[in-house]
Amino acid sequence: MPRSNSAPPRLGYSPGDHCEEPAFTVSSILVVSRLLTLQDKKIPPETCIYVQDLPLIELSKIGNNETIFQHFPLLINELVDQRILNGWNNCVPAKVLPSTPNHIHQHTLCKWDFHFVVNNPIETLQAFCNSHLLVYGMDSEASSLTWSLSSLCNIGNLDVHREIHDHSGRGFRNNTLSLREIYEESLEENGRVLSASSLPCWTADFAHPLQSAVSIDIKAFQHTSVQTVHIFETEFYPTSATNFWCVATKGAIDRIKRHNLGVGTVVQVVCGRQLWYLFRRRGGDGRISTLKDWHPDYISNPSEWNADLVILEPGNALYIQPETLHAVVTLEHSIVRGQHFFTTATLSKTVSGWVGTCMRRVEIENTVYAQLRDVILRLMVYYSLARDSNDRDIPDMQTGEGLHDIIALGNLCVFLSALGTCTTLNDSKASSALHEARRVYFDMIYQLWGNYTLILLNLSDKPTHTYKELFHHPLASLDIADFAKSSALHFACSLILSARKAAGWRQLDIEHFENAVKSCLDFYFSTDVTDDLLNATVDRQLHFRHQILVWPKCRPLNVGVDIDKWVENVFREREQERMLYESVSMSA
Structure with missing residues (x-):
């Protein structure tokens, strides 16, 4: 879209039911989006504008396989722009209870009150399964930080030089500056636009607002430290690998990127304001991830993506799901x-x-990789130790969803040594922890195998199924151990195929990697990958996903009641996926 020097078309909007301010333009806040074409369209004050209903992003290909978003500066005066900032988060859909017609699964970004989520951890976890969360209503006065040298002292030594990004002029340059120099540049009338991201934080009590409700890693670390001695590499929780600071001056635009190694992320602005873009595909079919999603850190098909926007300011926190492409202004x-x-x-x-992350070969410090790998292995051990408890953080392996999750994590543990060949890390100290994680995974599968069987409804990849199609679909009984083996075989095929794709843009000893994958598969499952299996896996998701019913062997199965109820639940879930697909497609 060509850049325009004239003011953008206006979209009228009043931020509240009783607001006496005149309607203002939402378009002027879209500092990195294409100009809106909704000329003079007035929105009643009581109408909730969903962020995903707006055309938010303009992507374009430049250079060698690099995608950026076009930059359109603010065109309205500062007073109006500030009013837009103050009302922008009203565009984010508020929490929708599952009993209402607009189910929360229809939204990829939802706004939740802090006091509600603290008192309702189960609902919070259910929401985070499907949506990013903007948590508001926290005490913005709790932080006394302002843009000053005294505040920057909380981050670290003001005079130590750190890697920074210079956003001034055209391009994106790396440099080294101290926090003091960044602050001094911000005071200059024509100072450079600078940012320093992922500055380590060594503070042990650096807790986020929903830590007790959302995070499982700290709890797993504490429990496994007591139960298992001299197995894991890290003795204390690796706060330096998980906690961070970011500093940026006005106008800085961070590149489109993902947070590495499958972490969820919470960010809080303690002073200032930032505009966060959370990218998503226009449509979907409910899959977690597919091989074709694994590209380097650029978007190969910009037309297939859209974004949600949120203003991050003191008093709120943004919870971002793993593997989310995002950008920050x-x-x-x-x-x-x-x-x-x-x-x-x-x-x-x-x-x-x-x-x-391993396939993209992102540059990660060996220490950070080793520490987060230790946390991942502790998760599996913790799930094993607490599997008989009523802890809400333990996957319910007596349900299809919980069993899928445990098997997914188990597959990662099984092939983690092979994935390590994609990194520069080669640490023999991880062997004891890795062995323990694999041992408890197979022990859980063995115990499930003795008590449960699976009823399998293997659906095709068509986006929707009628109730009649589901009800009359042939069922099959499957041994849990065989299901875990089939899942591992599928996972191995996916790894090999994704590595072959990755070899096109990065240096990778593909033969060594494939041999490492096959070695793990042969050692633990006594099976091998064939060309037919590889061909059948192309363009399918990483995880082996089927509709399964976990059924106790000691309990008779009433086909007329139990299966009927299960098929109804499957149909309901598929209908929710279809509604999500349609709502996202309409917003795009």
Whole structure:
């Protein structure tokens, strides 16, 4: 779209039911989006504008396989722009209870009140399975940080030189500057636009607002430290690998990227304001991840993507799902703190994100990789130790969803040594922890095998199924151990195919990697990958997903009641996926 020097078309909007301010333009806040074409379209104050209903992003190909978004500056005066910022988050759909017609699964970004999510952890986890969360209503006065040298001292030594990004002029340059120099540049009338991201935070009590409700990694670390001695590499929780600071001056635009190794992320602006873009595909069919999603850190098909926007400011926190492409525009000089975490709610996405990071060969410090790998292995051990408890953070392996999640994490543990060949890390100390994680995984599968069987409804990849099609679909009984073996075989095929694709843009000893994958498969499952299996796996998702019913062997199966009820639930889930697909497609 050609750049325009004239003011953009106006979209009238009033931020509240009783607001006496005149309607203002939402378009002027879209500092990195294409101009809106909704000329003079007035929106009643009581109408909720969903962010995904707006044409938000303009992507274009430049250079060698690099995609950026076009930059359109603010065109309205500063007073109007500030009013837009103050009302922008009203565009984000508020929490929708499952009992209402607009089910929360229809939205990829939802706004939740802080006091509600603290008192309702189960609903919070269910929401985070499908949506990013903007949590508001926290005490913005709790932080005394302002844009000043005294505030920057909380991050670290003001005079230590750190890697920074210079956004001034055309292009994106790396440099080294101190925090003091960044601050001094911000005071200059024509100072450079600078940012320093992922600055380590060594503070042990750097907790995020929903840590007890969402994070499982800290709990797993504490429990496994007591139960298992001299197995894991790290003695203390690796706060330096999970907690971070970011500093940016007004006008900084961070590149489109993902957070690595399948982590969920929470970010809080303690001073200033930032505009966050959370990218998503226009449509979908409910899959967690597919091989064709594993590209380097650029978007190969911009037309297939859209974005949700949110203004991040003091008093709210943004919870981002794993493997989310995102970009950040700094609207005011900002100090941001953040934390990476793992959660049971997005376990399969975490596995996909870990594999995707290894395939992209992102430059990760060996220490960070080793510490997060230790946390992942502790998760599996913790799930085993607490599997008989009523802990909501433990996947319910007596349900299809919980069993899928455990098998996904188990597959990662089985092939983690092979994935290590894609990195520069070669640490023999990980062997004891890796052996323990694999042992407890197979022990859980063995116990399930003795008590349960699977009823399998293997659906095709068509986006919708009628109830009649589901009800009359042939059923099959499957041994849980055989199901785990088939899942591992599928996972191995996916790894090999994705590595072959990755070899096209990065240096990778593909023969060595494939041999490592096949060696793990042969050692633990006594099977091998064939060309027929590889051909059958092309363009399918990473995880072996089927509609399964986990059924106790000691309980008779009433086909007329139990199967009927299960098929109804499957149909309901498919209908929700279809509604999500249609709502996202309409917004695109």
